[in-house]
Amino acid sequence: MDFTKLPKTELEKKKKELEASYRSFQAKGLSLNMARGKPGQDQLQLSNDMLDILNSKSDLSASNGQDCRNYGMSEGLPELRKLFSEMMEVDADHVILGGNSSLNMMFDTVACGMTNGFGGCEPWGRQEHRKFLCPSPGYDRHFKVTEYFGFELVTVPMTPTGPDMDAVEEYVKDSSVKGMWCVPKYQNPTGVTFSDETVRRIANLKPAAKDFRVFWDNAYCVHDLTETTDHLLNLWEECEKAGTLEMAFFFASTSKITFPGSGIAAMACGDKNFKEIRTRYSFQTIGPDKLNQLRHLYFLKNLDGVKAQMAKHRTLIAPKFKAVLSKLKSELSGKNVAVWSHPRGGYFISVDVLPGCAKRVVELCGKAGVKLTGAGATFPYGRDPKDSNIRVAPTYPPVGELEQAMDLFCLCIQLAAAEKLLGPSA
């Protein structure tokens, strides 16, 4: 039953049925949240043993003998830097550990560009008409960082192989284009892993601006939903080959490995950027929380430990993704009202509803007690030009609630589609 091909009378009848179902949903008084990529309670429980790892009798010294409770060791514990370098596939000597938030490190890095500049250029804050490339749909919080700092956000379409590189190569000829946000593996929200060609073309960009920087947020580097991980070509190595290592900043965190609120963030970059960022941090703080680093080191141990932990997460969240996908399929397939992603990792399912319907779907869901990510959030300035993309975050609610929420979601997609197809007079 393709909605777009239904005769008007049948569609009107269908709409009435959908409205009746919707009212009965409203009567249920649901209160569910699929808005953010927030791990569920069961996932938090996976790291609870980390809370037992340090106690008042523990040896709290780092391998270099320094006391982790005191000031010092601003670069972080060497062994944990090494573990991050393996996760991020970058050089360990170029890793800087931060606090609990990689977003914070990205923000600070943009802030560093704003006040002190990169590559010997005038600080961004003193340059007019700066632009930043935002592959979209993408991560709202990335876009907002550069919006906060007064960049003009430029939408670059996401394709099944990553950002549209023809567009990117064209844009970087403009010296006012200062950078690009990337989530290269299991992209938020599309789930796309950048192809080898995309990674190579990024490494070989020849931007007009010497202070153009790629923000490579490998947030989901070990966050597989299947037993085989997606292959992502190593940008660090490709940049080294191309002599462009100073063009990229690399980020990751344990926020979705251990505790979202109390994880460890890390970044890496080439020599010159490293020196710039380390200088900034040397003024900014006396050092990160090393006790929490020690907890992470003892708990995760090494890359195998990380992988074992991620397998446990997968066991808990893969069924949630499956539930969402199976609802989308059973409720919507053949109706021509939506297409959606089938991610092999990450935290999201990206749903494109009929153009002009995304806001209405989110509104309908909200009024029946299911909170979704705001429509448009995945685009710069929160404005989806087609009003079509909705990001579904399946991890937080238990499967039972998720299925209820998805029933409503699929209903609202159809109802919004019927409203749209019948036009404003309906």
Next chain:
Amino acid sequence: MDFTKLPKTELEKKKKELEASYRSFQAKGLSLNMARGKPGQDQLQLSNDMLDILNSKSDLSASNGQDCRNYGMSEGLPELRKLFSEMMEVDADHVILGGNSSLNMMFDTVACGMTNGFGGCEPWGRQEHRKFLCPSPGYDRHFKVTEYFGFELVTVPMTPTGPDMDAVEEYVKDSSVKGMWCVPKYQNPTGVTFSDETVRRIANLKPAAKDFRVFWDNAYCVHDLTETTDHLLNLWEECEKAGTLEMAFFFASTSKITFPGSGIAAMACGDKNFKEIRTRYSFQTIGPDKLNQLRHLYFLKNLDGVKAQMAKHRTLIAPKFKAVLSKLKSELSGKNVAVWSHPRGGYFISVDVLPGCAKRVVELCGKAGVKLTGAGATFPYGRDPKDSNIRVAPTYPPVGELEQAMDLFCLCIQLAAAEKLLGPSA
């Protein structure tokens, strides 16, 4: 035996004796550090029970029911905000909790001024010739933050009642003067607590610049060395009376209450600044480490808990201050080669040696194995115009080592004085 009044021959004889003693010190091969205000191992031990407070079986929810392990609650735990408001004597609704470093919050606040500005003014980063007032001797890391951001550092003399307010009132008539660093209680390094008049005059400043801001770093607000705390007039209240609350940012942390590397930092400010800073943090991070906040809340409990904890610190460090002061007295009094502070709180003893001798004293101590804060560090750009001030940090070494280090320090002060008084030909 006043060195400055000794006949040349006697001073030469004295110098030879001092040199002989110095050589025997060198032979001892000491390796001691009095450079930074770093708590000693015994002090770290005072908070070790905090590591047992949370474990895998704990209730990890905040009083509002939210799980402290997950994302969210960007403003921090309400009860801990309240505790900080009592410590800082500010309004609880205007407290923001941060990560482990109040220096980081100060840095971020200056960075906010740089990129986004305060009071509706042009961002600092877009204003030429900005200046910042630095009461000196003062805290080197404060000065360096504003140096990093390109401010011209203006030295304001510290007096026994706080910064020279005649000078401050004159300087703020210049609209390029954008702020002032203050450690109002047990100032680093002088130990001075600002007088009531000083606090009132600060609250009643009429700066030409609308974006002039006082950075009120109450780092030692509960860090008494005696049983009676110094009285510090409440700047928050004085500013409210004067209608100048937007002129001040207030900071504090538990770095020297619990663990220096894993404490909790906080700041407070008036409505408009609060909105500006909260906006920045809403882009910068998804929230602070709430598990560590929960540990602190359970461990410290309330202001009485903080005071009890500080009494334990006092028991450990007051004897160290006493040892330093008693060495200074027994070795140097009557010799007219140094004057020093007698702090009632804080972390430092400030020693003024003969003009032109501070660098030499630090050099001599270093060559015999005792590391001191670099001479000049307590002044803007690390340049003490008189080359006279040395900051002594007694807390880290055990008393026995401290006494050895002080013997050497006092010897070096005398030797440098003798060298100076005898002139370059000697």
